[in-house]
Amino acid sequence: MDWDTEVWGKRYAVLYRCWLSRIYHQKRERFFDVCDNVTKAVAVVGGAASIAEIAAPNQFIVTAAAITVMSALSLVVGYAKKARSHADLAKAFTELEARVVAKGVFDEQQVNAFEAEILRLEMNESRSLGALVRICQNEIAVARGNLQDVRPVSLWRRIWAHLYDFDMSPEPTSR
Structure with a gap:
């Protein structure tokens, strides 16, 4: 096959x-x-x-x-x-x-x-926590050598990632 x-x-x-x-x-x-x-x-x-x-x-x-x-x-x-x-x-x-x-x-x-x-x-x-998911996604991107896929997570959100569900959806682009 x-x-x-x-x-x-x-x-x-x-x-x-x-x-x-x-x-x-x-x-x-x-x-x-x-x-x-x-x-x-x-x-x-x-x-x-x-x-x-x-x-x-x-x-x-x-x-x-x-x-x-x-x-x-x-x-x-x-x-x-x-x-x-x-x-x-x-x-x-x-x-x-x-x-x-x-x-x-x-x-x-x-x-x-x-x-x-x-x-x-x-x-x-x-329910998954948005900032923590983003941190994990970034780790996978780095491990696979896809640095262009890394999306920064602020220090504040990294500190509170296990305690608060931050909305990590992309910011809407204005026209």
């Missing part, structure tokens, strides 16, 4: 979606792991300080507030659970990518089956 040009383009689109989703979910996993570890560190340090009574009364209040806020965020947001969820999605997209590559030459029906599998995986995703 020979490659059909249209199927080859669709194959690339499937692989691109796998790469983008894998990188995105790996970044989200790392972010939630860091949040979980920071929460644990604050709780341990604060708990040790209060047990050892080395903190002055005003420091004790700040420590207790920090522990309370961080622990509440951890319970409400569920950092560890979200990190595992994103790890599972990254793994699923990596496995799909491996199956696409291993398949070799395939036809329209097979590419449609891979696209359907991507849609099934995406059903388990939360």
